[in-house]
Amino acid sequence: MGKELWLFTVSYPYGTNEAFLANELPVLAKRFDKVVLFPLLGKGVANPLPPGVEVRHAITDPYRAASIGELMVNLSSVLGLLRTTISSAPSLGVLRRRWPDLRSRLRQALHRALELKRVLGAEVDPQRVVLYSFWTADWATALGLWRSMDPRVAFRSRMMGFDMYAHRAREGWQMFQRFQVQQAKGVHPISQDGIENMRKAYPRHAEKIKLSYLATVDHGAGPWAPAEALHVVSCSNLVELKRVHLIAEALCKCSIPVQWTHFGEGAERSKVEAVLRTAPAHVRATLLGSRPNAEVIAWYKANPTDLFIHLSRTEGGAPVALQEAASFGIPLLAADAGGVKEVVTSRTGVLLPNAVDVTRVAGIVDRWKETPWYTVDGRAQVRAAWQQRFDAQVVYDAFADMLLRD
DSSP: OOOEEEEEESSTTBSSTTTTHHHHHHHHHHHSSEEEEEESSOOSSBOOOOTTEEEOOOOSOTTOOOOHHHHHHTHHHHHHHHHHHHHTOSOHHHHHHHHHHHHHHHHHHHHHHHHHHHHHGGGOOTTTEEEEESSSSHHHHHHHHHHHHOTTOOEEEEEOSTTTOGGGSGGGOOTTHHHHHHHOSEEEESSHHHHHHHHHHOGGGGGGBOOOOOOBOOOOOOOOOOOSSEEEEEEOOSSGGGOHHHHHHHHHTOSSOEEEEEEBOOTTHHHHHHHHTTOOTTEEEEEOBSOOHHHHHHHHHHSOOOEEEEOOSOOSSSOHHHHHHHHTTOOEEEEOOTTGGGTSSTTTEEEEOSSOOHHHHHHHHHTGGGSGGGSHHHHHHHHHHHHHHHBHHHHHHHHHHHHHHO
16 A cells, blocks of 8 residues: 655745755655645645645644633643643743743644644554654644644654754744654754754654755756856845855955855845945846746756855755755855755865855955866866765655655
8 A cells, every 4th residue: 555645834835935845845746645735824826736746724723722621621732742841941031931922832732733633633544644744843743742642643854943953942942842852753854963963952862863954956067167257146035144245245355256146035135235335346246036946946057157155154954055056066155054064065165164254255256266166077076966965866765765664
C-alpha cells in the first residue's frame, strides 16, 4: 500500500513566504501516492502545484480559542503542555510578563488540535499517512497536543531560524519549543549550526534532532563573460536583520564600476535608497522589489553576474538565496551567520566575520576581478560544490526516504 503525506504549512501554496517549498514539493509528489497541504492561514489564489498535490483546510478559524469546557475535558493534555512550557521559561519575570500571551496561545493551540482530531482523526493511519510540519511553530504545537490525545499521531518538523534560536524569540523564550521537541518523532534543523544549537539545548532528545537541508533545483550554469562593470546581485527582504544597507554602503565606497541588482522588498527600502543617493557615478543600483521566485531564476538565466553578496546578521539555515546563486556558478561573499558557512566555503567564495566592515567589503569587491572567482574555472568550482551538497533532487529524495520509512 502506498503512503500519503500530510504537509502542514503557514500559508503555502498561498503567498510567497514559503516559496522554497516549490523546490521540495515535486520530489515529494513523485515519492508519495498523494501529498496534502494544510495551510494554517492561507487563502486566495494558490501557486501552481505539481500533479498529486492537493490542498485541504482543516481549521475554519485559526484564531479561535478553545472554550473553558474544552480546556476542562482535555485537562490532562493542557496540563502537560503547561508544565513543560513553564519549566522552559528563562526566568520568573519573563513568565509573569508573558503569562497572558501564554494563556491565549495555549487556548488557540488546543482549538486547532481539537479541529485536527475532529476533521482528520478518522483518517489517521500510521501505516498509510505521514505527518510533516514545515516549521516547528504553531502547527507543531497543535500536532503535539493532538498526539497527547491520540498516540497514533506521529509527526516530524523542520526547524528554520525564527522557530529555533532563543535570540530570535521575544525575551529569548521559544515558548512551546520544549513541548514541540518532546512530542515530535523527529526535528530537522536546516543547518549544522542549528543541529549543534538544538542538541545543546535538548541533549535528552539528541537522537531525534537530525540535519535536513533546504535545497535548490538545478537550472544549469548561468551566462558569464568579463565586462567593464562588476555585476553584483543580492536577494533578501529589506528588513533590519538582513542588513542590505551595508551592501549599499560598501558598494558606494568602491573605486571600480559596479552594477548592483537587488531582489526583495521591505521596511528598510528607504534606508537603502538614502545610502544610494550618496553613490558615485560609477556605482549604479537597481532595486527590483519583491519578485516571484520564477522571475528571479529567469533573471539568473539571462544575466551575466559576477558576485552574490549576503550580509545578514542572523540566519537559521544554509540560506536558499546563496544556494540558488551558487547553482548558477555565481561566487559568494557573505557574513558568517547560522548556516551561511555551510554554503560559503573555500570552494564557493569568501566568508566574512559577522561584524561587517564595509570598507573591507569594498576592498574585496574592488579586487574581485583579480581573483580566481572571476574565471570560468572558478565559477565551475562554485557550481560543483553546490551540486555535491544542495541539489534538490538528491537532498529531498533522501528526506523522502526517511519519511517513507516512518
